[in-house]
Amino acid sequence: MPESAHSSEPRIGTLAILGVGLIGGSIAAAARRRGLAQRIVGIGRNPSRLEAATQLGLIDCGSTDIAVAEDADLAVVCTPVNQIVADTKDLASVLNSQALITDVGSTKRIVCEELADLDGSNGPAFVGSHPLAGSQLQGFEHADPELFEGRVCVVTPFGASRDIDIQAIEQFWSDLGSVVVRREPREHDRALARTSHLPHLVAAALAGNLQASDTQFAASGFRDTTRIASGDPELWIPILSQNNDAVQQALAQLQTRLGKFSDALQHDDYSALQKLLEEAKRQRDGLD
Amino acid sequence: MPESAHSSEPRIGTLAILGVGLIGGSIAAAARRRGLAQRIVGIGRNPSRLEAATQLGLIDCGSTDIAVAEDADLAVVCTPVNQIVADTKDLASVLNSQALITDVGSTKRIVCEELADLDGSNGPAFVGSHPLAGSQLQGFEHADPELFEGRVCVVTPFGASRDIDIQAIEQFWSDLGSVVVRREPREHDRALARTSHLPHLVAAALAGNLQASDTQFAASGFRDTTRIASGDPELWIPILSQNNDAVQQALAQLQTRLGKFSDALQHDDYSALQKLLEEAKRQRDGLD
Numbered sequence: 001m002p003e004s005a006h007s008s009e010p011r012i013g014t015l016a017i018l019g020v021g022l023i024g025g026s027i028a029a030a031a032r033r034r035g036l037a038q039r040i041v042g043i044g045r046n047p048s049r050l051e052a053a054t055q056l057g058l059i060d061c062g063s064t065d066i067a068v069a070e071d072a073d074l075a076v077v078c079t080p081v082n083q084i085v086a087d088t089k090d091l092a093s094v095l096n097s098q099a100l101i102t103d104v105g106s107t108k109r110i111v112c113e114e115l116a117d118l119d120g121s122n123g124p125a126f127v128g129s130h131p132l133a134g135s136q137l138q139g140f141e142h143a144d145p146e147l148f149e150g151r152v153c154v155v156t157p158f159g160a161s162r163d164i165d166i167q168a169i170e171q172f173w174s175d176l177g178s179v180v181v182r183r184e185p186r187e188h189d190r191a192l193a194r195t196s197h198l199p200h201l202v203a204a205a206l207a208g209n210l211q212a213s214d215t216q217f218a219a220s221g222f223r224d225t226t227r228i229a230s231g232d233p234e235l236w237i238p239i240l241s242q243n244n245d246a247v248q249q250a251l252a253q254l255q256t257r258l259g260k261f262s263d264a265l266q267h268d269d270y271s272a273l274q275k276l277l278e279e280a281k282r283q284r285d286g287l288d
Numbered sequence: 289m290p291e292s293a294h295s296s297e298p299r300i301g302t303l304a305i306l307g308v309g310l311i312g313g314s315i316a317a318a319a320r321r322r323g324l325a326q327r328i329v330g331i332g333r334n335p336s337r338l339e340a341a342t343q344l345g346l347i348d349c350g351s352t353d354i355a356v357a358e359d360a361d362l363a364v365v366c367t368p369v370n371q372i373v374a375d376t377k378d379l380a381s382v383l384n385s386q387a388l389i390t391d392v393g394s395t396k397r398i399v400c401e402e403l404a405d406l407d408g409s410n411g412p413a414f415v416g417s418h419p420l421a422g423s424q425l426q427g428f429e430h431a432d433p434e435l436f437e438g439r440v441c442v443v444t445p446f447g448a449s450r451d452i453d454i455q456a457i458e459q460f461w462s463d464l465g466s467v468v469v470r471r472e473p474r475e476h477d478r479a480l481a482r483t484s485h486l487p488h489l490v491a492a493a494l495a496g497n498l499q500a501s502d503t504q505f506a507a508s509g510f511r512d513t514t515r516i517a518s519g520d521p522e523l524w525i526p527i528l529s530q531n532n533d534a535v536q537q538a539l540a541q542l543q544t545r546l547g548k549f550s551d552a553l554q555h556d557d558y559s560a561l562q563k564l565l566e567e568a569k570r571q572r573d574g575l576d
Contacts, residue, residue, distance in 0.1 A: 113499035132507040149301045152504055188505075194497065195505045199513040202490055204568035205545040209482065209538075216440055216469060217476075217483045218575055219420040221516045225487040229572040232554060233565035237558050248553050250497075251546065257493040258543060265536050270525050277521035284517040287506055 011175065012037040016072035019064065020044050020053050020173040022132070023104050024078035025140030026147040028058040030176040033123040040227040041068050051140040053140050070094045075124075075171060082238035085114045092124045099124040102155075102169050104131055106192065108185035112158035119160040127169040128156040128185060130192075131178055138232075149177035179224055191247035198254060200236060201247070203229040299463065300325040304360035306375055308332050308341050308350065311419070312366035314427030314435040316346040317383040318464045321433040330354050341428050358382045362460060363412075365391040370526035373402045380412045387412040390443075391459050392419055394480065395530040396473035400446035407448040415457040416473060419466055426520075437465035444473040482533035486542060488524060489535070491517040501565050520573075 015037035017024045024042070031037050042059035043066055044050050050062025052283040061068065069075055072095055077087050083105045088111075091101055105111055108128050118126035131153040135142060157166045170180045171226055183191070207229040210218065240247055257276075264273040303325035305312040312330070319325050324576050330347035331354055332338050338350025349454075351354065357363055360383060370390045376399075380390055389412055393399055396416045406414035423430060441461040445454045447448040458468045471479070495517040498506065528535055552561040 016316060021307075096478075118388065132505065134294065134508075152507070154505070191499075191502045191505045194499065195502050195510045196507065199494055199510050199547070201549050202494060202512055202542070203572075204565050205542055205549065206487055207572040208564060208568040209541055209545055210571050211482065213576060214479045214483050217420065217442070217479045219440070221485065222483045222487050223575060224512050224515045225491055226568075226572050226575075227512045229565075229568040231569070233562050233569060236565055237562050240553065240561060241556070241558055244553050244556070248550065251550055253497055254493055255543065255546060255550070257497055258489070258546075261489050261493065261535065262539050262543075264530050265539070268529070268532070270529055273528060274521050274525050276496060277492050277524055278515075280496040280514075280517040281519070281521060283498050284491075284514050286494040287503060287511060287514075 010035055010038045011171070012073050014039045014041060014072045015067075016041050016043065016069035016075040016091070017059065017078060018043045018066070018069070018075060018091060020050065020059060020133055020140050021078060022138055022140065022142055023133075023147075023175050024076065024143065025053065025058050025143030026133075027076055027104075027176065028053075028140075029076070029112075029143045029145035030148055031086050032058070034177075036172075037074075041072065042263065043069055049140075056140070058140055058143060066090050067094050070096070070097055074168075075099065075101045077101065077105075080235055080238055081105040081107050081111065081242050084111050088115055088118065088126055089267035092118055092126070095124045097123045100165055100168055101126045102129045102172070103128060106130060106239045108154075108156040108188045110242045111230070112185040114158055116159040118205055120162050120165050121160065125162065125165040127161055128158065129167050129169060129173060130154045130156070130188065131173065146177065148161050148173065151178055152181055153178035154181050154183050154188050156183055156188050158185050190246045190249075193243055193250040194253075197240060197243055197247045198250040200231060201240075201251065202254065292344050298324055299328045299459070300361050302327045302329060302360045304329050304331065304345065304357035304379070305366060306331045306354070306379060307358070307365060307366035308338065308347065308428050309366060309550075310379050310423055310426055310428065310430055310478050311421075311435075312364065313341065313431030315364055315366070315392075315464065316341075316431065317431045317433035318436055320346070322463055322465075324460075324463055325362075329360065331357060337428075344428070346428055346431060354378050355382050356492065358384070358514040360387055362456075363387065363389045366390065368523055368526055369393040369395050369399065369530050372491075376406065376414055378416070380406055383412045385411045388453055388456055389414045390417045390460070392417060394418060394484065394527045396442075396444045396476045398530045400444055400473040403535075404447040408450050408453050409448065413450065413453040415449055415453050416446065417457060417461060418442045418444070418476065419461065421466075434465065436461065439466055440469055441466035442469050444471055444475050444476050446473050448476055454505050477531050478534045478537075481531055481538040482541075484533045485528060485531055486538040488519060489528075489539065491515070514558075 020042040042062035207226040308330040330350035495514040
């Protein structure tokens with residue numbers, strides 16, 4: 001039996017977190033609780049927020065200067081998906097050549113393709129990640145050391161990623177409590193188009209079609225179905241932009257299926273309609 | 289100050305409930321707790337279930353014979369929407385001419401049109417209702433005396449309904465804790481097509497499109513958005529059938545809006561996409 005992470009030497013000397021919000025803060029809190037790192041440094045844009053995160057004990061120190069991460073053994077990029085490539089390159093320029101970098105972005109293909117040179121052969125190595133964990137809450141004040149416990153984290157090696165680096169990143173998420181799943185970046189993006197990005201558009205379309213006089217008739221079913229439409233458009237536009245093709249494809253498939261519902265209604269074909277509803281119920285019940 | 293319902297004489301002598309499931313059982317439980325009726329009788333198809341509901345104290349007696357309701361002052365029809373018209377006519381044939389009948393069906397236009405003759409001029413009066421309260425749970429074992437508390441109940445007078453009958457039905461729901469809203473049956477059905485029936489189809493389309501390999505990537509957003517797809521198709525087919533036109537219209541509007549999302553993605557028009565997401569967020573945030 002291996003010793004638990006708590007009682008053994010921390011695996012990581014210095015852990016750097018770029019972007020100390022809900023996810024970055026939760027990684028810090030989870031790493032702390034599990035004794036994974038000797039030291040946690042945070043990088044952000046707002047000195048007073050970093051000071052507050054330090055006061056809260058989430059990070060040991062924070063800076064707006066990326067150079068604070070120079071001693072880091074592992075750096076996690078927790079910025080919006082359209083900033084991950086630039087932020088990772090900046091980090092790679094200050095980290096030592098043995099360091100590892102990962103991210104938490106909701107799209108993986110473009111990020112991993114554009115960072116394919118960071119394969120560890122000539123400097124720090126990047127291996128992409130996407131923990132399927134989140135919250136409507138924002139900010140490190142809502143950081144949750146158990147946010148990743150039992151949740152899937154997809155790790156997406158690409159190109160010349162070395163096994164030792166992939167395994168180290170998988171071990172990191174596993175140590176934080178995640179169930180690690182390895183996928184190609186493109187495969188990740190296609191699946192997430194169906195399970196996350198398309199549902200966001202559909203919820204937005206339903207909510208957007210609501211008429212002012214309807215609001216009092218919007219009960220729990222409508223609220224559940226449209227809850228994610230409250231997500232921040234500023235975060236969603238880059239996700240939809242980076243996964244545009246897969247989202248278009250998923251949307252076309254959904255439109256085809258909605259067309260079947262429409263045909264069944266037009267032709268009073270309730271046996272076809274029942275089959276569609278039964279298939280959906282079977283699939284949905286299978287998730288629980 | 290009027291006396292509370294508890295300390296005054298019950299408004300209703302005998303309350304009859306046709307269909308003692310989750311909703312019917314909750315009406316019984318709520319009426320009991322609020323001292324609304326001297327006596328509650330249940331009518332159903334299964335004698336042993338009725339006996340169990342009696343043992344539980346929800347109803348005073350139960351029978352498979354509709355004649356048990358003959359003394360009722362108020363009868364509530366809690367059967368599936370495609371049975372409401374026939375069940376209400378059966379009830380009307382045994383009730384005394386001063387009695388009132390209402391229902392709890394999710395569609396109102398067809399029910400109210402087909403029962404327009406029951407206007408109280410020549411026998412019991414029918415006034416339609418739809419309490420927007422429910423649960424994924426089924427059966428009177430899950431009856432909740434607070435199910436209607438603070439929830440909207442739509443009352444839908446039609447044709448020659450008399451004010452005194454409409455007001456009595458509205459008072460009944462108000463006494464059970466509901467927030468009563470009066471609407472024309474057709475207007476109710478159009479609003480519910482957008483807020484309930486269409487979301488059901490959309491959730492079913494999303495769930496139906498899920499691929500087996502996607503299930504591990506279906507996180508809380510997907511689960512929320514598709515939760516209602518677990519509903520019983522046997523209950524939903526009659527609802528969609530009775531509100532076919534309005535559902536088709538709502539579906540066409542949704543497809544038009546999804547087409548706008550698709551166009552924006554195809555043309556990389558992220559400013560249009562952002563406007564669509566912002567409009568949706570504003571509408572959804574407005575519900576909370």
